[in-house]
Amino acid sequence: MKEGVADDLRQSYVVMKNEMTKFFRGKRMLLFLGLVVTVLLLITVLPYALGDGLSKDPKEIIQTYISFVYLLVLLAATLFASVTIVSEYEERTALILFTRPIKKSSIFLGKFSASLIIGIAFVGLYYLLVALISLIVAGGVDSEMAKSLLLAVMYVIGTFGVAILISSIMKKASTSTIITFVILLMILPIISAVIIVSLTPESIDVFTNPDVVFYDAWWMLDQASNAIYGVLSTTVNVARESLVMVAWGLASTAVAFILFKRKEF
Amino acid sequence: MTGEYPIEIAGLRKEYGQFVAVDNLDLSIKKNSFTGLLGPNGAGKSTTLKILTNLINATSGSAHLNGVDIAKDPKKALMGVGTVVETPEFYLYLTPRETFRYIGEIVGMSTEAIASETDEILEKVKMTEWADKKLGTFSKGMRQRVALGQALLNDPSVIILDEPTSGLDPRGMAEVREILKNLRNETKDLTVLMSSHMLHEVSDLCDRVAIVNHGKLLIHDDIGKVIDKSGVRTIFVKVLGEPNGDVIGKISGLPNVMSAERYGNDIEVRFKGEIAEQAEFFKAVDVLGIKVYSLSESDDGLESTYLDLIKESR
Helix, strand or coil: CHHHHHHHHHHHHHHHHHHHHHHHHCHHHHHHHHHHHHHHHHHHHHHHHHCCCCCCCHHHHHHHHHCCHHHHHHHHHHHCHHHCCHHHHHCCCHHHHCCCCCCHHHHHHHHHHHHHHHHHHHHHHHHHHHHHHHHHHHCCCCCCHHHHHHHHHHHHHHHHHHHHHHHHHCCCHHHHHHHHHHHHHHHHHHHHHHHHHHCCCCHHHCCCCCCCCCCCCCCCHHHHHCHHHHCCCCCCCHHHHHHHHHHHHHHHHHHHHHHHHHCCC | CCCCCCEEEEEEEEEECCEEEEEEEEEEECCCCEEEEECCCCCCHHHHHHHHCCCCCCCEEEEEECCEECCCCHHHHCCCEEEEECCCCCCCCCCHHHHHHHHHHHCCCCHHHHHHHHHHHHHHCCCHHHCCCCHHHCCHHHHHHHHHHHHHCCCCCEEEEECCCCCCCHHHHHHHHHHHHHHHHHCCCCEEEEEECCHHHHHHHCCEEEEEECCEEEEEEEHHHHHHHHCEEEEEEEECCCCCHHHHHHHHCCCCEEEEEEECCEEEEEEECCHHHHHHHHHHHHCCCCCEEEEEECCHHHHHHHHHHHHHCC
């Protein structure tokens, strides 16, 4: 039994290696790298081109860069996790891989972990670069940055779970990519906004009454992700927000696996 | 029974809503046979092979590979099984060598075994000079040769092929058939189940045939015996020079010959008999004193049996 599990995990590792090769040799990686470099360049160069340059306060510098993290994670989920399952069917590579003595759970685990590793590695690298810039420009790093990094990693788990769920449902990689992007960027925030407005009785008075207390939709993925930036300036329940994002990731990954297991060629 | 039949299908049924693709199919494939699975489009050939290769699930019934139920333990059932289903696509960013390494690692082969088998198989499928080129640059025929190659990894005892020459140009078809012929002639412990809708391909490659229609098995036997159901075979005799009336007369007089007619520069012989009698006919032609340089059986026999069976099953 143990040997069987060990072999399943070994096969997952083989699938993961191949999936990462696919990412590194593919155009999506180049596109993503290009976007990351563009964001970094714009944030770093524009302040010097337009005025006095970057702030000398480490907190302010980090806030500037971290405000874009959610977008980069969202793009990574769209470019990598959203195609990982659907491409096997669309490109007919499943006819080779799925007819081999390998469990679907091993394939799923290998593919999901590959995209997750890529996502987390990028977030880590981005924070490392931000820390370096902060050190060079302001001579220090804000202490809350580690918490922000932790929350960003949890956001990767949440968004990649949603993306792989969409990848397990769709029949075309292009559709999966677009739908993942739209859901994460627009649909979830719209749902959150509707929930907040609907569950805040006095929200109609928002323009006349500045003391309106809005409903806290803390259990929504997009709302929890606000903590990545918020932790740098306000008090944030890091444990709760982390758990919400991981719960989204785990729940959607579990549903994705069930759908993938049932999916026929 | 299992050792004798590496592929066993019992009461297999697959429904898609109201449509029954496979209808209570029973089929046991003999060990070391090369069996052609024939049938018109929509007969249930591909569905059956997809169930066997774990790409789809059966509605009811069972399919066993080397004695293991594919639905209950697909991983164990597919051990020692090579597959080429339809025209698969590859990871285009990999080379054939990298593809074989990936598949080899999946099936648990050692690095050394993968390396040595890869060279040997690339040679077999005539892809040695393309071993390190990206698959993205390959033609469909070349990719199908790589597909056959990956199916041969880890020395499988069972190979399942679903229309392996479908969609290929004539040259690609000929290349794939040649590889399969070599495989049949050179490999001892190997059972092959190959679906096709090309009768001449099955005649050329297979020693047994199973004909299906509407998801049901119509016949399954040695090709010779299946042809015997129609009772008549067509044999083309090619002789040096123009065949004259004397030669045709001599052939007409041989046992089991129903008729012998000139057909261009050949003699078309309508022959009724089983394969043992056909062998006797070949021997008899040889001693007639006619300068025969070719004796070949037309696949008309299989074609007439096939068409009769399909017509009856409508």
